[in-house]
Amino acid sequence: MRPARGFDVAEYRARVARAQSAMAAAGLGALLLTTEADLRYFTGFLTRFWESPTRPWYLVVPAQGDPIAVIPSIGAALMGKTWISDIRTWVAPDLSDDGVTLLIATLQEVGGDIGTPFGLESHARMPLAALAQVQQGVTLRSDQGIVAGLRALKSPAEISKITASCAIAGRAFARVPEIAGAGVALSQVFRDFQRLCLEEGADWVPYLAGGVGRLGYDDVISPATDEPLAQGDVLMLDTGLIRDGYFCDFDRNYVVGAPDPLAADGYACLLAACDAGRAAARVGARAADVFHAMNAVIAQGPGVAGTDPGRLGHGLGMQLTEGLSLIPSDQTRLAAGMVITLEPGITLPGGGYLVHEDNFVIDPQGARQISPPVWPQLQGI
């Protein structure tokens, strides 16, 4: 069952109400939002047009009342289909004043200090010259994490959408034996796997990574090469596909023929680490606790040469990664409604990586897996 597209207006009103409550506590007159995900969170404005860097898009969420869109006229028709009624436009690009005067006037009309995301994972998607003008016209300061905090807690409707994306990816992963095997170039596997994701219902496939190697892969962010798969190779594919604006982010590991025993042991260790992470990922636990629960397993794994230097999971939702990080320094408390990935990684003797990842929602009763069940051994291809 795929959930209906979009959200009820009540969902957006609830988001705005929570933002306004937090803004009151922070003494903010409005929020200024500039990125795709932040705009979409409050409006439902969903388009791939953000791929073009030419035009800035602004949303002003005032301390009282409904949000105000300050956007290029090319977006007026689509914004008009959302619940937003106050839509102010200019003809962009305007080389002398690309919406800045209109934005400043709107912010001054709303009044008060303006909060905008300042912290980790955020940026202002607008030219620095325009940002400087805005800072001369109004007081712009950190939103104190209000938007990131709201987005971290998913509604049931959001969880349904992420779950639907997970199901699509799960069906694509199950079909990998159709497209991968000895002699097939990794670049061809990447191309065909994206095709499988589309066939299984993805709207588009913003992210695909992977790696190949007998004793793990040497890197998990490189583009695919034309190197053909060989007997004994472990193949990892990690996708973040989109359906109705929400991501999944998990991977699956395969083996061409029979795996090296060290790779098989490493894979078993990763599954055990993921189980430990799931058990630890309860409401009230800290992100660091979940990290340590997984790290304790992989640090003692048979044949594990080293642990992954990065994080062992993260939040997930409208973006491929968002919110908390499973690292020793992140003291964020897990709360019901968070959606996270558990992503333990190890290095095998020889230095190759092995990574496993699944997706979970934090329920009051504990972490519930929303990516399909993983196979207990490396899947043969």
Next chain:
Amino acid sequence: MRPARGFDVAEYRARVARAQSAMAAAGLGALLLTTEADLRYFTGFLTRFWESPTRPWYLVVPAQGDPIAVIPSIGAALMGKTWISDIRTWVAPDLSDDGVTLLIATLQEVGGDIGTPFGLESHARMPLAALAQVQQGVTLRSDQGIVAGLRALKSPAEISKITASCAIAGRAFARVPEIAGAGVALSQVFRDFQRLCLEEGADWVPYLAGGVGRLGYDDVISPATDEPLAQGDVLMLDTGLIRDGYFCDFDRNYVVGAPDPLAADGYACLLAACDAGRAAARVGARAADVFHAMNAVIAQGPGVAGTDPGRLGHGLGMQLTEGLSLIPSDQTRLAAGMVITLEPGITLPGGGYLVHEDNFVIDPQGARQISPPVWPQLQGI
């Protein structure tokens, strides 16, 4: 023939040398770059990992010497495969100092005023809190358009890559009759068209837009709905696909059965406008001149109810849109090596849009089309 992947090191050294020459004229000690395209332009660092907003990535191009990468450790292996040798890393995300101290130290070591893109189409992909810290440590000012100016002039190798992407999209467009027709939902057409792009050689498909309507489409940036195509509908698909990091950006228009005569006339008018734009797009002409050449045709087109309020084309390359805009106020002079789109648009009686787009390289002799020849009438499906 598909060009080999990547570039010779000489290409990157030439880009850096041109940047350094411009930096000397501008009195800059270094450039600070933060976005995917700007980093890749000087390094060749190509990964889809930018989809994750978690980690900032920095490149410092000093006034003398080679660029310095200041990046999360997860990217060290891939950056190590490029020509960059000075790679400074931190373990990201670091909640207390996410590379900022390392970046400031690097900028101070290089010395002088630091230029960074400030203008249209640019943004700083880093948290505003980190930006404020950098601004306290060094003098950060506009790069005066240096990076955008360099990127606007494509090398022969870059033009080959864009041409290769155009050819892939051309083959996919030629196969649209396989996937579209009366009764097929637009959402299914979108999904299948992306599959065709992958089958024909796209690495991935970052952008797809389109529209449907008997007398034009009501919007060109909305996601596809499940509405089925009907007899007489015009279908437009507009893709920006990627091969080896370079985009194409053009569209094709189809008709289910026989077109409304007004739609057929409108389409002929767009082709005529595109021809006029091509004739005008000579070295030394201004972007505005090309706009006016096309606008003169569409303003007089039989059955044209109105002209598109937006621009009639733009630059193209590492991003879907970059560089100049074909609008009345853009006085940029066309130069050999620029790659542009001509994208005339009209509204038909009833208010529906009709858009046509092709891609051209500016040669010393004139504009040369690099997207495949378009069909002279709406293509039947």
